[in-house]
Amino acid sequence: MYIYNIKEKPCRTCDGASLFCANYKYQIVMSYLVDNEGYYGEFGGAYVPEILHKCVEDLQQEYLNVLESEAFQKEYHQLLRDYVGRPSPLYLARRLSEKYGCKLYLKREDLNHTGAHKINNTVGQILLARHMGKTRIIAETGAGQHGVATATVCALMDMECVVYMGATDVKRQRVNVEKMKMLGASVVPVTSGNMTLKDATNEAIRDWCCHPENTFYIIGSTVGPHPYPDMVARLQSVISKEIKAQLLEKEGRDYPDYLMACVGGGSNAGGTIYHYIDDPKVKIVLAEAGGLGVDSGKTAATIALGKTGIIHGAKTYVIQDEDGQIEEPYSISAGLDYPGIGPMHANLAAQKRATVLSINDDEALAAGFELTKMEGIIPAIESAHALGALPKMHFKPTDVVVLTVSGRGDKDLGTYLSSLNIEH
Numbered sequence: 001m002y003i004y005n006i007k008e009k010p011c012r013t014c015d016g017a018s019l020f021c022a023n024y025k026y027q028i029v030m031s032y033l034v035d036n037e038g039y040y041g042e043f044g045g046a047y048v049p050e051i052l053h054k055c056v057e058d059l060q061q062e063y064l065n066v067l068e069s070e071a072f073q074k075e076y077h078q079l080l081r082d083y084v085g086r087p088s089p090l091y092l093a094r095r096l097s098e099k100y101g102c103k104l105y106l107k108r109e110d111l112n113h114t115g116a117h118k119i120n121n122t123v124g125q126i127l128l129a130r131h132m133g134k135t136r137i138i139a140e141t142g143a144g145q146h147g148v149a150t151a152t153v154c155a156l157m158d159m160e161c162v163v164y165m166g167a168t169d170v171k172r173q174r175v176n177v178e179k180m181k182m183l184g185a186s187v188v189p190v191t192s193g194n195m196t197l198k199d200a201t202n203e204a205i206r207d208w209c210c211h212p213e214n215t216f217y218i219i220g221s222t223v224g225p226h227p228y229p230d231m232v233a234r235l236q237s238v239i240s241k242e243i244k245a246q247l248l249e250k251e252g253r254d255y256p257d258y259l260m261a262c263v264g265g266g267s268n269a270g271g272t273i274y275h276y277i278d279d280p281k282v283k284i285v286l287a288e289a290g291g292l293g294v295d296s297g298k299t300a301a302t303i304a305l306g307k308t309g310i311i312h313g314a315k316t317y318v319i320q321d322e323d324g325q326i327e328e329p330y331s332i333s334a335g336l337d338y339p340g341i342g343p344m345h346a347n348l349a350a351q352k353r354a355t356v357l358s359i360n361d362d363e364a365l366a367a368g369f370e371l372t373k374m375e376g377i378i379p380a381i382e383s384a385h386a387l388g389a390l391p392k393m394h395f396k397p398t399d400v401v402v403l404t405v406s407g408r409g410d411k412d413l414g415t416y417l418s419s420l421n422i423e424h
């Protein structure tokens with residue numbers, strides 16, 4: 001089944017030239033991208049407290065004008081090139097290709113400044129914040145990767161930065177907390193709930209409600225009220241734009257047979273698939289965190305288990321109990337340890353446009369070690385979930401597969417090594 005979006009597109013005959021063309025506003029375009037109301041099928045929207053209505057509406061009004069303006073595009077792409085280090089390489093992994101019987105390319109987001117794809121988004125949002133005259137930046141963070149990426153661009157742009165982080169995560173991710181402080185951010189430990197990402201997000205929203213005038217909330221994934229999921233996906237879509245050009249050069253065609261990525265909230269996956277989302281030739285495989293197993297009660301497999309609900313301003317799949325209370329997720333990977341999922345991805349799963357696999361902790365660890373030993377790349381434990389989907393696939397030898405390595409594994413050495421001690 002397809003979702004139909006009505007886009008304002010001129011009809012083919014008059015190309016918008018005729019004011020009287022009856023087809024002008026009504027051409028119907030099949031798309032899995034956001035519709036004019038901020039929905040992906042039944043998912044998405046903006047469910048925010050009244051005090052934030054104006055903030056969110058201002059953002060809805062402004063974001064496309066700014067993102068599509070020449071001045072923004074110029075500064076954004078200049079920073080992506082000279083500061084982030086883009087384009088990130090598309091690397092043909094020879095040994096893994098042989099093992100899995102396909103042509104496997106890795107999109108190397110791990111080589112970006114600050115070690116993951118998150119910086120693509122924070123560079124874009126801080127330029128937008130500056131354009132809108134905001135002077136204070138807030139952010140939520142789980143593992144600390146988005147917090148570091150936000151503190152980094154705040155240092156770059158000389159903006160005040162406050163990062164909310166669950167107290168449990170503050171203890172687990174000491175190095176990232178120290179980096180944020182060195183970069184000049186204040187890190188606020190959050191002691192409500194499970195003291196992890198969900199609670200940090202609640203606290204950031206509370207702060208935004210208190211300072212709607214001067215504060216811009218930089219959300220780190222394709223979650224939250226419209227326009228955030230679309231805005232973050234657009235800012236990450238540079239990933240698939242580059243894949244197109246790189247595949248054309250290496251394979252003589254600009255599309256792969258498969259795209260693979262891990263999903264927490266969905267931003268690295270959203271960026272990887274953005275320019276292919278409406279092309280049915282390209283199969284999409286998403287890996288979510290199974291934790292100790294989908295039926296173990298210790299999992300973050302939102303698509304496998306989630307029911308429709310509202311979390312952090314959007315209607316989407318949420319892991320919840322029978323009374324609609326959000327349940328505490330679990331994953332070995334702090335970046336995937338979230339009880340919701342972006343509305344774009346909820347819709348892709350509901351429409352069966354994407355295949356979603358749950359990858360358990362042990363499968364991700366094994367895949368992380370395999371990439372390290374066979375290709376000399378230590379991936380983030382989040383990215384290792386995407387790699388952990390490879391053994392479950394059945395490729396043809398001619399299949400071209402692009403898998404996004406969302407980040408590097410420096411932050412996860414402790415996790416990898418302690419798993420060895422337990423298993424041996």
Ligand SMILES: *Cc1c(COP(=O)(O)O)cnc(C)c1O
Nearest residue numbers: 221264265266267268335382407
């Ligand atoms: C944050 C993070 C993720 C998960 O976030 P998405 O928005 O789903 O991409 C995945 N990989 C890495 C390395 C991360 O830091």
